[in-house]
Amino acid sequence: MTKEKQEIPQANEASSFKMLRAMAGIGLLCALLIVLTYEGTLPRIEQLKAEALEAAIFKVxxxxxxxxxxxxxxxxxxxxxxxxxxxxxxxxxxxxxxxxxxxxxxxxxxxxxxxxxxxxxxxxxxxxxxxxxxxxxxxxxxxxxxxxxxxxxxxxxxxxxxxxxxxxxxxxxxxxxxxxxxxxxxxxxxxxxxxxxxxxxxxxxxxxxxxxxxxxxxxxxxxxxxxxxxxxxxxx
Structure with a gap:
């Protein structure tokens, strides 16, 4: 009985560690995707801003x-x-x-x-x-x-x-x-x-x-x- 009680906390700790590791991995993946998306769309965003500014100059x-x-x-x-x-x-x-x-x-x-x-x-x-x-x-x-x-x-x-x-x-x-x-x-x-x-x-x-x-x-x-x-x- 004593041995079983000792093994349960160890199993819970191992499970928690795996969960934390998975969450950290997902977080890093999401961060990487955000950075890549930002870097990929930045030139287009800057181009659109420049075009909008030029159009505004013509207006004013x-x-x-x-x-x-x-x-x-x-x-x-x-x-x-x-x-x-x-x-x-x-x-x-x-x-x-x-x-x-x-x-x-x-x-x-x-x-x-x-x-x-x-x-x-x-x-x-x-x-x-x-x-x-x-x-x-x-x-x-x-x-x-x-x-x-x-x-x-x-x-x-x-x-x-x-x-x-x-x-x-x-x-x-x-x-x-x-x-x-x-x-x-x-x-x-x-x-x-x-x-x-x-x-x-x-x-x-x-x-x-x-x-x-x-x-x-x-x-x-x-x-x-x-x-x-x-x-x-x-x-x-």
């Missing part, structure tokens, strides 16, 4: 048929080649005649639910935001997501004033979101009733981004035009 810069990415390095813009990337970059948009139509700028900020990533178009000739597109948002469906769908809200970004002062060092009137129907100035964003926080977030994002980028970008507009002219000359 009216008249654009071709684009080129530029990195900001030591206060100057340098053209990016191929898949070269940079932390601070913008996209210049050109028409079929290689005329500069404007710039697309990525920006982000806190929304109601999470970080909102946007792309907006800037026309230096007007010194205005002339297009807007939401790249990534987790705002509440039916409410916060109106920032992507509401025509009246999207109309704010056809000529949103971001003019610089005479020294080209700061925005004259910072972009600000007002209550729905209360917009009277060209630098104001008409908010969305029922999506106050989300619409205000968009105004804040563009306000902060334009304060950073416009004083750097606007004084260097001729640089982008000269690059286009040099490219035309080199092809003849």
């Amino acid at each position: 810069i009216p008249g654009t048929t071709q684009t080129k990415a530029y990195a900001l390095k030591d206060g100057e813009f340098v053209a990016l080649e191929g898949k070269e990337n940079a932390e601070k970059k913008i996209y210049a948009g050109y028409n079929d005649n290689n005329e500069l139509m404007g710039f697309a700028i990525e920006a982000s900020g806190q929304g109601y639910a999470d970080i909102i990533r946007i792309l907006y178009g800037y026309d230096p000739a007007q010194q205005a935001v002339v297009g807007f597109y939401v790249l990534d948002s987790k705002e509440t469906p039916g409410l916060g997501d109106k920032i992507e769908k509401d025509d009246n809200f999207l109309a704010n970004f056809k000529a949103l004033d971001v003019k610089l002062d005479e020294t080209f060092t700061k925005i004259v009137n910072s972009v600000v979101t007002v209550k729905s129907g209360a917009k009277v100035n060209p630098w104001e964003v008409d908010g969305i009733t029922g999506a106050t926080i989300s619409s205000r977030a968009i105004g804040n994002i563009i306000a902060e981004s334009s304060k950073e980028w416009m004083p750097i970008l606007y004084p260097q507009v001729d640089h982008f035009k000269q690059e286009t002219a040099q490219a035309e000359t080199s092809t003849h």
Whole structure:
């Protein structure tokens, strides 16, 4: 009887060990499959992201048929080649005649639910935001997501004033979101009733981004035009 009692715990321990070993093996296999799937689909995901971004650039810069990415390095813009990337970059948009139509700028900020990533178009000739597109948002469906769908809200970004002062060092009137129907100035964003926080977030994002980028970008507009002219000359 004593011998049987001693053998039972040993048998249970052996069984538990086999179970743990099997579970560990299954876990490792699942982890390996996840990694392989991720690695296998990553190029396709990156390609789709790049295509979506390019389509968004065309939307936010009216008249654009071709684009080129530029990195900001030591206060100057340098053209990016191929898949070269940079932390601070913008996209210049050109028409079929290689005329500069404007710039697309990525920006982000806190929304109601999470970080909102946007792309907006800037026309230096007007010194205005002339297009807007939401790249990534987790705002509440039916409410916060109106920032992507509401025509009246999207109309704010056809000529949103971001003019610089005479020294080209700061925005004259910072972009600000007002209550729905209360917009009277060209630098104001008409908010969305029922999506106050989300619409205000968009105004804040563009306000902060334009304060950073416009004083750097606007004084260097001729640089982008000269690059286009040099490219035309080199092809003849």
